[in-house]
Amino acid sequence: MEFRLEQKREIVTEIPGPKSLELKQRRDQYVSASVGSALPNYIEQSDGAILRDVDGNQFIDFGAGIGVTTVGNASPKVVKAIQDAATQATHLQINTAPYGSYIDLCQKLTEITPGDFPKKAVLFNSGAEALENAVKIARKHTGRDAIVVFDHAFHGRTNLTMAMTSKSMPYKDGFGPFAPEIYRAPLSYPYRDELSGAEAAARTIDMIDKQVGAKNVAAIIIEPLVGEGGFIVPAEGFLPALVEFANENGIVFVADEVQAGMSRTGKWFCSEWEGIEPDLITSAKGIAGGMPLSAVVGRAEIMDASHAGGIGGTYSGNPVANAAALATIEAYETENLQAEALRIEKTVREVLEPLVAELDVVGEVRGRGAMLAIELVKDSSSKTPNPELVKTVVADAISQGVLFLTCGTYGNVIRFLPPLVMTDELLRDGLSVLVESLRKHA
Ligand code: PLP
Numbered sequence: 001m002e003f004r005l006e007q008k009r010e011i012v013t014e015i016p017g018p019k020s021l022e023l024k025q026r027r028d029q030y031v032s033a034s035v036g037s038a039l040p041n042y043i044e045q046s047d048g049a050i051l052r053d054v055d056g057n058q059f060i061d062f063g064a065g066i067g068v069t070t071v072g073n074a075s076p077k078v079v080k081a082i083q084d085a086a087t088q089a090t091h092l093q094i095n096t097a098p099y100g101s102y103i104d105l106c107q108k109l110t111e112i113t114p115g116d117f118p119k120k121a122v123l124f125n126s127g128a129e130a131l132e133n134a135v136k137i138a139r140k141h142t143g144r145d146a147i148v149v150f151d152h153a154f155h156g157r158t159n160l161t162m163a164m165t166s167k168s169m170p171y172k173d174g175f176g177p178f179a180p181e182i183y184r185a186p187l188s189y190p191y192r193d194e195l196s197g198a199e200a201a202a203r204t205i206d207m208i209d210k211q212v213g214a215k216n217v218a219a220i221i222i223e224p225l226v227g228e229g230g231f232i233v234p235a236e237g238f239l240p241a242l243v244e245f246a247n248e249n250g251i252v253f254v255a256d257e258v259q260a261g262m263s264r265t266g267k268w269f270c271s272e273w274e275g276i277e278p279d280l281i282t283s284a285k286g287i288a289g290g291m292p293l294s295a296v297v298g299r300a301e302i303m304d305a306s307h308a309g310g311i312g313g314t315y316s317g318n319p320v321a322n323a324a325a326l327a328t329i330e331a332y333e334t335e336n337l338q339a340e341a342l343r344i345e346k347t348v349r350e351v352l353e354p355l356v357a358e359l360d361v362v363g364e365v366r367g368r369g370a371m372l373a374i375e376l377v378k379d380s381s382s383k384t385p386n387p388e389l390v391k392t393v394v395a396d397a398i399s400q401g402v403l404f405l406t407c408g409t410y411g412n413v414i415r416f417l418p419p420l421v422m423t424d425e426l427l428r429d430g431l432s433v434l435v436e437s438l439r440k441h442a
Contacts, residue, residue, distance in 0.1 A: 004074070005047040007426050009401030010058040016040040017055025036170075038063070038394075039403055046073035049422035051403065059398075060430040063405040064417045067227070067259045067371070070286030071328045071337065072421035078289035078327045085323030092319045094123075095312055101322035108329055109297045112268045115277035120303035123295050123317035127258035127284035128156025130294035131221070133311055134280050135160060137296065138219035138252035141305035146216045148208055148251075150187040152229025152409050155221070155256060164221065166229060167409055183212045187226065188234035191364045191375060192383065197237025204238075205245050214249040219280075224270040227259035230408035231373030231415050233366055236274065243276045252302060254280045258294070259371070262286035263332045263420065266341040266369030273368060289328040291321035340420040341369035347424055348372050348416060351431045359442045361386055373415040375408065385410030389441060396437040402430045 016024065023042040041053040049072070051059040064070060071078060085101070092099045102123060110119035124130050135147055147164065149155065155164040157171060163178035165171050172178070185207050186193075188200035195203070208214060224239055226232040246253035255278035260270035264286055271278055280298030287293055292315075296303070332338065345368065352374055355362040363377040376393075378384040390412055394404050407415045414434070418427065 001048075001421060002076075003048045003050075005045065005050045005052055005058070007048055007050055007423055008058065009050075009060045009426075009429065010056075011399075011401045012057055013055045015057070015399050016042075017053065017057060019054035023054065038405060039398060048072045049419045049426055058401060060402045060422075060426055062416050062418050062430060063403055064286075064419050065290065066285065066405065067264060067417040068285045069290050069419050070262060070264055070370075071289045071331050072419045073290065075289055075328070075331060075421075077331050078324050081323040081327035082291065082320055085320045089319050091315070093314065094317050095309070099319060101319050101326065102317040105317070105322045105325050106295075106297075108326065109283070109295055112329065113281050113297045114269055114272050115299075117277075118300040119297060120300045121295050121297040122303065122311055123293065123322070124313060125292045125294060125315050125318075126156070127282065127294055128158045128161040129313070129316075130258065130282040130284055130296050131155045131161050131164065131256060132158060134221065134254050134256075134282050134296050135219065136311065137280065137298075137302060137305055138254065140310070141252060141302045142218045142250060144216055144218040145181040146183055146212050146218060147181060148183050148185050148212065148217055148220045150185055150204075150222055150226070152187050152189065152226050152232060153184075153221075153223060153256075154226075154228030183208070187222075187229075187232065188238040189230075189232050190235045191232075191366070195235065197235035197239075198241060200235055201238050201241030201245075204242065208245075214245070214251065217249065217251045219252040219254050220246050221254040221256055223256045223258075223260060224274070224276070225260040225265060225368055225371055227371075227415075228407050230375065230410075230413045231367050231371065233368065239271070239274050239276050243278070246279070252279045254278060254282065256282050258282055258284040260368075262328075263338050263341060264369060264371050264417070265367075266338050266345065268332075268338070270368065270371075287328065288321050288325035289331075291318075291324040293318070293321040293325050337420040338369075343424070344370040344418060344420065344422065344427060345372060347427050348431065351428065351435065355435065355438060359438060361389055361442045362438065367416075370416070370418055370420055373407065373413045375413050377412065385412035387411035390414055392441050393434065393437045396441070397430075397433050400433050402433045404434065
């Protein structure tokens with residue numbers, strides 16, 4: 001694969017460098033303090049799995065803009081599709097003057113989502129917007145109000161999705177009151193609860209039955225691989241048991257695949273790993289190579305529940321974003337990128353898994369495909385979260401040209417979301433920085 005920027009890390013100035021500092025000064029004056037940044041450096045360009053800052057420093061990108069540039073940043077085919085679409089029209093609006101790319105993309109999404117039943121799709125701009133609309137669709141279809149979400153869940157920052165999100169700081173603190181009829185159920189978190197999938201599902205179903213009542217539930221909404229909450233893979237059998245419970249009780253089962261979907265885990269959608277067929281799937285992030293686009297895809301009869309005009313938005317299904325999504329999906333297929341996700345998983349596990357036995361502070365390495373994480377603890381017997389070590393190691397990595405993102409309800413998880421085009425050489429180089437730092441600070 002050809003890249004515009006050399007795929008290697010390089011630090012040529014102080015961190016942050018002088019031009020970054022200049023931008024920081026203006027940021028402090030003009031940008032709301034409510035916006036945070038993991039990296040103190042300001043990026044000028046990006047290609048593949050490299051971020052290059054305004055001072056010429058190059059970082060290995062293990063974040064992909066929070067799992068967005070899965071296809072690689074500025075992927076040439078996506079760039080070309082964007083350029084071509086933008087010369088035809090920069091904005092078209094489906095509610096006023098319809099156009100073909102909206103149909104093409106919805107058709108493609110119905111083809112690649114799991115489930116061999118008639119499906120339909122609708123397009124939006126952000127992950128949170130897709131979740132908001134999945135709730136609207138499920139409520140309209142069932143005529144019920146209650147929405148069941150889970151411990152450790154993250155679904156967005158709008159008012160309804162804040163209510164659905166678990167963690168208070170930084171997502172909810174001081175931003176209430178929150179939307180009603182949202183019920184939080186226990187998740188399966190094998191490293192911490194040590195329950196089998198069946199046991200964890202029985203606990204969850206009992207809570208729903210007793211505290212909400214199955215007949216009141218419009219939707220059960222869950223991330224099949226919990227992202228922001230700590231890259232938690234529920235124990236095998238947990239998700240299928242919930243799907244069965246939902247089907248038996250007329251509840252719409254929604255898989256929030258905003259972060260885990262679109263080839264990230266080595267399949268089109270993470271739900272496929274356990275063979276579940278969600279009634280609705282929310283998709284965003286890796287769907288369009290960086291263009292703002294999201295979707296709800298699912299059973300045709302549920303998707304048709306709303307009256308015309310009840311669902312939509314001015315910018316939803318922008319033609320340039322649609323073209324980017326179609327090119328991105330084509331790249332996943334033709335460049336065999338799901339196999340690359342599995343190649344990344346193999347290397348990460350090979351390098352990091354031995355650390356669990358070597359260092360008492362490394363609790364677990366987990367995830368699927370190129371959605372992996374390492375959970376750090378004070379010691380393996382107490383499993384007390386160790387967010388301080390996460391902060392130290394991530395800062396250490398930045399000073400050496402590697403950007404890792406963190407996550408977890410307790411802030412003690414380092415997550416790996418590399419673009420699938422990250423070369424093995426770059427991957428191993430970035431991981432070696434992490435391993436050395438863990439050995440030094442453990
Ligand atoms: N759902 C999940 C699982 C997410 O990871 C995110 C974002 O990280 C969202 C929803 C919200 O997406 P957005 O930030 O595009 O609104």
